[in-house]
Amino acid sequence: MQKQDTNFLQRIAAGNKIEAPKGGSLGDSLRCAGEAVPTGYRNELMRLVVVFADSELAGAAGFCPFINRGPGVRERIVAAKIVTEKYVHAEMALTLLEPFGVNPMLYVRSHAWDSRLDRHIDLGTRRIGGDKRLNVFHYPLEGWEDAVVFNMLMGAATAIQLAEMAQSSYAPLAAAIAQILPREREHAQLGESGVRQAIEQSGSKVAAQAAVNYWHPRVAATFGRVDSDHAATYIQYGLRRRNSAEMLGDWKAQSAAALKRLGLTIPD
Template identity: 50%
Template sequence: MTSDADTMPLEDYLAQGGKLTTSENAPPRYRGELLRLMATFVDSELAGAAGFADIINQGPGIKERIAASRIVLEKLDHAERVLAVMGEFGADISRYANHHPWAERVARDSDLGAARHGADMRLAVLHYPLQGWLDAVVMNVLMGQAVVIQIEEFAGLSYQPLAEIFRAILPRERRHTELGEEGLRKLLEDAGNRPQIAAALAYWRPRVAASFGRGSSAHFETQRKFGLRHTGNAELAAAWERQVGKLLHAIGIA
């Protein structure tokens, strides 16, 4: 923590862009909110990787399977990086990877909204099952855009070591969205896939949108005071809708 933190209340220091550099400087409420944020990210990466791993061998060619494998590998790596920071805050990370059934999914026709489900902290959208390669590609395109927007937000948070990790993984997550878009464009080369793509978009789009949470959130207000968040859920969701609309228009399926 810099010396500026000694001349004003911590919340004011953080809200004005101040940074913490070690876990020892973090007060209890800050630690709690930061751990919640990290657990949601780690659990979502582990659950996302587990779901996508089951789809790898359904890829139509070697190139597609390599792309899917890369996404799974890097999501696990991102989870491991953030999990290491959780360990610095006292979280038991020794058996974390096996603590929850990451591949477990609800029934396809379930409607969880934005509510948490089960014992882990993954985003609700990652409780729904993928149904084949085409469905997985569409989900990855939509969710990939959402992940990039969220990580752009986290890249500016006030705990500097974690912000640096998010800045490092952001280009890789952007590449995941590019791989998804490449896969979707290839699927669109077969006009017979268009009805299935439209159905997958109709299924996943509202579920991914719900992952941004409610427009007003007590957790957001607390995180904003601590410099852990800066942009509200509704603004992030609107940015995602604009990005998705632009993308779908560009590839001719808006």
Template identity: 45%
Template structure:
């Protein structure tokens, strides 16, 4: 960083930070929020999906589900190790929140966060059997890939590197979800799948946040965002619609 530049102007010009010692307070707060949201969502998502492993109709499906649970937990650990550099007790963190806690199925909390942690709102809702879990994974995994593609370019280099390592893992989860859904569709489960798609579509869409965020410009200046929530959501809607159509389903 040039000596006559402030950290703020350095970041606005596309600079990167590499360790906690030169991170400004506001940047740190936004960075910690981003990391906590990812870690909590991965741990809550893994906990919820673990409950349906044995609902898988065959060994192959159960292996795929167990693999997703394992790898999501490992993804959370990758980012948690970055949080630990900022003083977070990584060993205590994983056991500190009720990751399996869920609301009633008919609850509607919009984009509200849990009272317990920073998970995305979608991970407060319970899965309803195997078909429902597969459809949820089809929609949410596509959202995760889009969001990780964005976060892989952020200005805090250690976290960007962690996200770049996680991205192909989550991409494979998305592929596994579509493979599982295609098999279900071929077996005649499209009616139940369409019902689940109608349930999960608005809840996954809400994970992109508000399209009218007042912080968008600030986050862009910090190098923590490049694309707006509404643009990411639109990208997801197009891609998710295409996937649903390939399964013989309609966009809700």
């Protein structure tokens, strides 16, 4: 590791924050306590924000067709609210990327955000080409119960992952997450309410349990490998605080509690 990197990590450990590039242009350097930050920090920061932006764009596009699948007007209003807020979050993330040369208008048009793979494929934590969405957003939704179970499980996972970024060493990211996090937590709550209503209306837990069996392992995979180099680097750079195993443990506990309230079980 170069001396510049060592000094930078020491400043991060001391609680110094990095602000947006002065002038808001690609040619301006990120600074920390008056010193330029390593290229590696910039790269990991951009990767983290891109993954979030792509996941929100893909998540909104995938759920959008199910707005009109809601069993009642109230359910459709809630579904539309979730889709709208995900697009808002994506816009906020893309705004963070503008100083690094990203054109939000061109970016949104660069991928087919509603594209999905075959339902029976299981990518695990293996990355595939194209955009940088989390793998879980490559799988298609099937039916209303499936959609609300997904929102419940993935909403909780997203909230846990974003909470790690709320104290980010990059001040503009931390400020954006402070606005986004309450809404993502609400999405998980709305998902649980939607699952409960679907069970009550159908008089059966079969469809909801089948959706849990499908989505639980795929959402768990969004926390990545416990030996991920990127995860360790995020912590080193102050972009996250905890490792993947700790976050996954929190999610498993939260999802288990939600499933118990609904009378559903965790798949083997």
